[in-house]
Amino acid sequence: MIAHISLKAVPSVGSSPDHVPPPKMNQDLSSYTTTFRTSQPRRVKRNRQTVSCCSCRSRKLKCDRQHPCGTCRKRGEEDACRFGPAPKRASSSSAGKDEIQKELRHMKLVLEALVEKSGMGNDVSHSQLAESINRMQKVLDGDGTAVTTETVGAHHVTDVVFGSLSPTNLSEIHKALPSRQVTDSIIAAYFNARYLTVPFIHTHQFRRQYDQFWGSPESANFLWISILFSILAIGAVVTNAKGTNSIAADPSAYLNMSARCLLAGQYLEAEEFSIEALSMYSHARLIIRGSKDVALHSLCGLTVWLAQMRGYHRVPSGLSLTLTPFQVEMRRRVWFVIQLYDLLCAFGRGSPSLIHEDNYHTGHPTNATDDDFDEDSTFLYPRPLTDPQSMAACVYQSMLLPILRRIIRHNLGLKACTYPDAMLLSHELDTWYASIPPCLRARSIRSTAFTDPSHIVMDRIMLELLYSMGHSILHRPFLDFAKPQDRMSQMSLAICRSMAMRGVRAYIEVDREMQRGGRLHEDRYIASNLSSNDFMVSKILAPLEFADCPDLPVQESSNVKGMLETACQMWSARAATSMHASEASRVLRAISGQIQIAKHWVIEIPYDHSDFYGEEAMRNENQTQLVSHDEENEVEPSEALALSVPEATSFNALLTGLEDIEW
Numbered sequence: 001m002i003a004h005i006s007l008k009a010v011p012s013v014g015s016s017p018d019h020v021p022p023p024k025m026n027q028d029l030s031s032y033t034t035t036f037r038t039s040q041p042r043r044v045k046r047n048r049q050t051v052s053c054c055s056c057r058s059r060k061l062k063c064d065r066q067h068p069c070g071t072c073r074k075r076g077e078e079d080a081c082r083f084g085p086a087p088k089r090a091s092s093s094s095a096g097k098d099e100i101q102k103e104l105r106h107m108k109l110v111l112e113a114l115v116e117k118s119g120m121g122n123d124v125s126h127s128q129l130a131e132s133i134n135r136m137q138k139v140l141d142g143d144g145t146a147v148t149t150e151t152v153g154a155h156h157v158t159d160v161v162f163g164s165l166s167p168t169n170l171s172e173i174h175k176a177l178p179s180r181q182v183t184d185s186i187i188a189a190y191f192n193a194r195y196l197t198v199p200f201i202h203t204h205q206f207r208r209q210y211d212q213f214w215g216s217p218e219s220a221n222f223l224w225i226s227i228l229f230s231i232l233a234i235g236a237v238v239t240n241a242k243g244t245n246s247i248a249a250d251p252s253a254y255l256n257m258s259a260r261c262l263l264a265g266q267y268l269e270a271e272e273f274s275i276e277a278l279s280m281y282s283h284a285r286l287i288i289r290g291s292k293d294v295a296l297h298s299l300c301g302l303t304v305w306l307a308q309m310r311g312y313h314r315v316p317s318g319l320s321l322t323l324t325p326f327q328v329e330m331r332r333r334v335w336f337v338i339q340l341y342d343l344l345c346a347f348g349r350g351s352p353s354l355i356h357e358d359n360y361h362t363g364h365p366t367n368a369t370d371d372d373f374d375e376d377s378t379f380l381y382p383r384p385l386t387d388p389q390s391m392a393a394c395v396y397q398s399m400l401l402p403i404l405r406r407i408i409r410h411n412l413g414l415k416a417c418t419y420p421d422a423m424l425l426s427h428e429l430d431t432w433y434a435s436i437p438p439c440l441r442a443r444s445i446r447s448t449a450f451t452d453p454s455h456i457v458m459d460r461i462m463l464e465l466l467y468s469m470g471h472s473i474l475h476r477p478f479l480d481f482a483k484p485q486d487r488m489s490q491m492s493l494a495i496c497r498s499m500a501m502r503g504v505r506a507y508i509e510v511d512r513e514m515q516r517g518g519r520l521h522e523d524r525y526i527a528s529n530l531s532s533n534d535f536m537v538s539k540i541l542a543p544l545e546f547a548d549c550p551d552l553p554v555q556e557s558s559n560v561k562g563m564l565e566t567a568c569q570m571w572s573a574r575a576a577t578s579m580h581a582s583e584a585s586r587v588l589r590a591i592s593g594q595i596q597i598a599k600h601w602v603i604e605i606p607y608d609h610s611d612f613y614g615e616e617a618m619r620n621e622n623q624t625q626l627v628s629h630d631e632e633n634e635v636e637p638s639e640a641l642a643l644s645v646p647e648a649t650s651f652n653a654l655l656t657g658l659e660d661i662e663w
Helices: 054-059 070-075 094-118 124-141 145-154 170-176 180-192 203-215 222-242 251-264 274-292 295-309 325-349 392-412 419-435 454-479 487-513 524-529 534-546 554-573 581-592 615-619 637-644 649-654
Strands: 602-604 625-627
Touching: 054 070, 170 251, 180 203, 180 222, 203 222, 222 251, 222 274, 251 274, 274 295, 274 325, 295 325, 325 392, 392 419, 392 454, 419 454, 419 487, 454 487, 487 554
Parallel strands: none
Antiparallel strands: 602 625
16 A cells, blocks of 8 residues: 555655665656556547537537527528538648649649750650659549539639629630731720820730730630730720721620639739739729729729739839849839729728828839830830820829828828918929929810820820819818918818819810810720719819809809800710719709809909910919909908808808718
8 A cells, every 4th residue: 555655765865975875766666656647537439329400510509400400590591401420521631732733733844844945855864753743643633633623613602893703714715805807906906095005014015925825825824814805895995986896896795704814813812914904904994884883992902902912012122022124114013003093092982092101112113115125124214204105194193192192191081180281282282293394284185286196185184183183182171161261261262263173174175175076086985084083073173163252253254154064064964974973063053053243352263264274374373362343442361351252151051962972
């Protein structure tokens, strides 16, 4: 027994040096090692019959053993309520086997390429290695492949963006493509419509990829084929508008195939061409479906996220990638287009932008044409920004994007915006606008040189609209609390009025020149690519020209009334294609009744009516002057402003019932 164990043979630690060394502990207690240990309890398993359904067992819930059980009925899963043994799960290594198969196929391709390059096709070691790879692949193919294929085919996952649209295959792609001759003409129409093209599709690189596709279609990437169908969709819009194609092409059919190719290429995996393909699809979708397509904003956000996964928001030095100068420039251009669409979606929906300055450091695009560089270029030589035929307009838009993003934060931020901050942003806008060379300054279309192509004309108008939109949205919050005696409020109102008139005049000029006999009649399809929120922006800006300012100068009254009526007619005609046009027309009609002839002091906005945007008018656009009709009476500036603008409540009363407008 344990109680009879004697420990006398074990001396104390503090004994004298001549004591006998104690015996080792393992020798003294060797016979009792099992006495102090308890053996593992024996567990007896009982093979009980399962009485719960499979769903309740997997969720560890109580089952009432009915069919269907109460738990499954509450969850709406009556069809999934089954009794019996649990189904065997698929092997956890199936995903790993797929990866091994991919690696083996890649190794085989690399080996064959190396052998062909070195001319060692009859090497014994090569044949042995290839045979070994084939044996390994056969073993993997025969182990669990059937189960994996059945599972994937039985459960088709619905894409969140594209819904139940199914991926395509090569046979369907061949059926959807027209003949080579027709395809060539549609693609040529796309590249000739310069204002509809995107800068990240390099003309010469695409030509080589296009020829390679027709030579070997089965080797083409599905994502690149998606880019091809997006280009065909935009080109079909151009050819149908011009009537140059004998066979009427359906842009929506090409757009649908582009989406199916995105699914077939697994665009969510952020592989090669995924960012370009999704950006190109979004661009084509905007042109074909217009601003009424609310899914464009979701596509924009998804593109931003995938581009950040691919590192498009970072410079190559911060990545573990070796990129050529050509690839670096193409990534800059893709990131610029993504930023532009993100900003336009933010303006259109009144929401903050997804991209912020502290989250990226990719530079601006280089001002170079496709003829200036190619895939084998070792250095990019930029052209001067005074050359409008190159990427100059995109470069200036890229410079403006950070300023507009700060304006959005100023307008939508939780922190109350201050007038000094607004004036600093206004100064940045003016500095940017002053840096635009004369070749890109907006001017009357009728006074434009006959040699200027249409895309340069539209680039000028787009820069002007972005500038006007930035100023108006920047000063818009101060109008909600405008006071007659507050000079800052009146200055913001004057700026908004001025910029509103510039935006309305731009749209009227473009609409007139797109009519039969106008300068832009042959290129009227470019109206579809006016930014998706431009009509909404004009809906916001146009009331600011007239609301709370019922008194107008005598010399401006007839001109403003005529412009107002023209704008109403224009937006009424566009109501079928723009979700903002009908609202803009209704608001303008409501405001037209508020216009009265000035009797005393007014705020005069200098406009030059001799042309579209006179140089003198542009220099003095933001300068407000007080004009008196009675020179004998001198009034202080604040008093004069108070006489011209009524209380801010009239503006709110005017827009009563227009709560659906997105400010």
